[in-house]
Amino acid sequence: MAQWVTIDPITRIEGHLRIDVxxxxxxxxxxxxxxxxFRGIEKILIGRDPRDxxxxxxxxxxxxxxxxxxxxxxxxxNALNLAIPLNAQYIRNLILCAHAIxxxxxxxxHLSALDFVDVVSALKADPAKAASIAxxxxxxxxxxxxxxxxxxxKLQGFVDAGQLGIFSxxxxxxxxxxxxxxxxxxxxxxxxxxxxxxRRINQVxxxxxxxxxxxxxxxxxxxxxxxxxxxxxxxxxxxxxxxxSLLDEVKAFIEQVYLVDVAVVAASYPEWLSYxxxxxxxxxxxxxxLDGAGTQFDLPGGVIWGGDLTGVKPITKFGxxxxxxxxTENVTxxxxxxxxxxxxxxxxxxxxxxxxxxKGKYSWIKAPRFQGKPMQVGPLADVLVGYALKHxxxxxxxxxxxxxASGIARTRLGLDVMHSTLGxxxxxxxxxxxxxxxxxxxxxxxVGNISKGDVTIWNKPEFPSGEQQGFGxxxxxRGALSHWIVIRDGKIKNYQAVVPSTWNxxxxxxxxxxxxxxxxxxxxxxxxxxxxxEVLRTVHSFDPCIACAIHTQDVDGTxxxxxxAL
Amino acid sequence: MDTVIRVIGLGNxxxxxxxxxxxxxxxxxxxxxxxxxxxxxDLGTPGLDLLPYLTDTATVILADTVRADGSAxxxxxxxxxxxxxxxxxxxxxxxxxxxxxxxxxxxxxxxxPREVILVGAIPGPARYDVGLSPAVRAAVEPAARLVVAELxxxxxxxxxxxxxxxxxxxxxxxx
Numbered sequence: 001m002a003q004w005v006t007i008d009p010i011t012r013i014e015g016h017l018r019i020d021v022x023x024x025x026x027x028x029x030x031x032x033x034x035x036x037x038f039r040g041i042e043k044i045l046i047g048r049d050p051r052d053x054x055x056x057x058x059x060x061x062x063x064x065x066x067x068x069x070x071x072x073x074x075x076x077x078n079a080l081n082l083a084i085p086l087n088a089q090y091i092r093n094l095i096l097c098a099h100a101i102x103x104x105x106x107x108x109x110h111l112s113a114l115d116f117v118d119v120v121s122a123l124k125a126d127p128a129k130a131a132s133i134a135x136x137x138x139x140x141x142x143x144x145x146x147x148x149x150x151x152x153x154k155l156q157g158f159v160d161a162g163q164l165g166i167f168s169x170x171x172x173x174x175x176x177x178x179x180x181x182x183x184x185x186x187x188x189x190x191x192x193x194x195x196x197x198x199r200r201i202n203q204v205x206x207x208x209x210x211x212x213x214x215x216x217x218x219x220x221x222x223x224x225x226x227x228x229x230x231x232x233x234x235x236x237x238x239x240x241x242x243x244x245s246l247l248d249e250v251k252a253f254i255e256q257v258y259l260v261d262v263a264v265v266a267a268s269y270p271e272w273l274s275y276x277x278x279x280x281x282x283x284x285x286x287x288x289x290l291d292g293a294g295t296q297f298d299l300p301g302g303v304i305w306g307g308d309l310t311g312v313k314p315i316t317k318f319g320x321x322x323x324x325x326x327x328t329e330n331v332t333x334x335x336x337x338x339x340x341x342x343x344x345x346x347x348x349x350x351x352x353x354x355x356x357x358x359k360g361k362y363s364w365i366k367a368p369r370f371q372g373k374p375m376q377v378g379p380l381a382d383v384l385v386g387y388a389l390k391h392x393x394x395x396x397x398x399x400x401x402x403x404x405a406s407g408i409a410r411t412r413l414g415l416d417v418m419h420s421t422l423g424x425x426x427x428x429x430x431x432x433x434x435x436x437x438x439x440x441x442x443x444x445x446x447v448g449n450i451s452k453g454d455v456t457i458w459n460k461p462e463f464p465s466g467e468q469q470g471f472g473x474x475x476x477x478r479g480a481l482s483h484w485i486v487i488r489d490g491k492i493k494n495y496q497a498v499v500p501s502t503w504n505x506x507x508x509x510x511x512x513x514x515x516x517x518x519x520x521x522x523x524x525x526x527x528x529x530x531x532x533x534e535v536l537r538t539v540h541s542f543d544p545c546i547a548c549a550i551h552t553q554d555v556d557g558t559x560x561x562x563x564x565a566l
Numbered sequence: 567m568d569t570v571i572r573v574i575g576l577g578n579x580x581x582x583x584x585x586x587x588x589x590x591x592x593x594x595x596x597x598x599x600x601x602x603x604x605x606x607x608d609l610g611t612p613g614l615d616l617l618p619y620l621t622d623t624a625t626v627i628l629a630d631t632v633r634a635d636g637s638a639x640x641x642x643x644x645x646x647x648x649x650x651x652x653x654x655x656x657x658x659x660x661x662x663x664x665x666x667x668x669x670x671x672x673x674x675x676x677x678x679p680r681e682v683i684l685v686g687a688i689p690g691p692a693r694y695d696v697g698l699s700p701a702v703r704a705a706v707e708p709a710a711r712l713v714v715a716e717l718x719x720x721x722x723x724x725x726x727x728x729x730x731x732x733x734x735x736x737x738x739x740x741x
Contacts, residue, residue: 062578110671192674195675213609
């Protein structure tokens, strides 16, 4: 008999992701993804000065502040047809790279590794054996017997003191956990090291953006980082070298630790290289512009239909017509009035809430579509599009990763394994290595440009009377983000944000076609309906960011999330 | 001098009463000056991005909304033991982890704050627009005074600014 399982974080506010699955014979037969937050936040922008929009949009989401700031200034600049100075472009690019690296490291180690790593099992590990395994995989200095023994001791102390709360959101002892105790110990050790490296890469954002979260250095038309190499108060050589050494240190961690750990997990859970495929239409937008107008990029964008890499169609520039004309959002199954399909320039936000109705309306997220089809966005789309377009850094890191994972698994893995739950983790680690390479390239471009005597950082925006419309995109850590703005007489007339997690987490559309989360869950095994670890594995592989809103401490209560199996 | 006491406001300024934490920071900055070693930050809704701000810091004072029994605008004070008392639950999105996860990670790393104080207000219903409800707005200055009292207890006495006025923060200005 089929069982209905609901995973629903219960909080005071409706701000989270809810997943419902129908389980039959130990497998997911059908799935529903429901965002529990109203999207009317964009309405706050109407009537405001477009130059202020980025300050507000970066408050949409506390975790993705930088990306909403960038997409917003790009949207206004696109509406005004305004190019920005090269220095401004490179400084923005460095911030974007650092933010993405930070996000990817935190996602793997601190938000999703516990789906595959059994922390308690690490207490049974032999540190010497762990060291010999780890040393065989990487030259990382932290991989040694003394370090692993110290971590084991620390963990034991934590358990003895009853403080395992940190990991109590993991499902240790679950039948779907497979790593050897030594591998679990290595993972816990790297979890701790990752805390330090995510702090270091965050410093890059703080140095260049003045603050993180919520950078302060943007302006429509450029950046507000005054450049004077000899002045302590401005962006100078000392700060630039500080940035460079942070980028170098984190690059070593990504290549010698993060990529290796993901390869070990991929090799140890081969079945998760086949589960979780879902929608194989992929879309990535180009990013890391190399000129002021955004016509050349260091990260390519494009669209792949039905997993066919040979037919990749590129997205080439800011203002790209193919992208602009293809995006719509449908509200048939979302809690908004009607069943319309609208382009973001005409987008409306008229709530019509009813109860959760699996056959009717069941989500606050609209269903974004490209040329009428659901698209998967995120690092996997980014990596597949780059690979299809023969982007050299992408080809290099995909090949290295596949070779490493094949070596560990002692079997030849092909590129087809990327279309899966663990393929998304692998793609995120690969993308992190690519971006780490490119961050250093953009540091060199910035320093090279300043060395030529160019210290320009801002072009003044002019707002003509009448109406202009524009859109800005950014290939954010979770995928293609786009902001759409209509300006009338210098004020915002309409504003819509089509965010990556809505592409992936959106509901069914007017044709009943499911979104990427929903499609990826069908066929997943579920060993224990009351502990649906496998469902979380697939959902987490997308790095969901849905609760773009609120922060309330729940000190007295015990329920952050509940799992209900009916 | 390194920062030894961090005062952090949490919450989303675009979502009604959730702006309470940032409002408290705004009030503190407007009405007092602070001795060296005390920093004030409005960090929005940072999830695990809280980590760097809690690392190697002796004391952290947070202002936020709290879920508790009572009426909107009532204030509550919690300490570290109370914050960490209840276990974490399976998480779905990167927003779910927050203060507890960050504190527990730092405990394991042995770089966490010795003392954590949370000054919280019970919010009214969530509302997707700027502006505090009257009850929660009325709790801003009392909460700021509670923070000031905590700082005095810790030996870091803030000085009232002369002729200070609590103005409207940027996110609340009329369009």
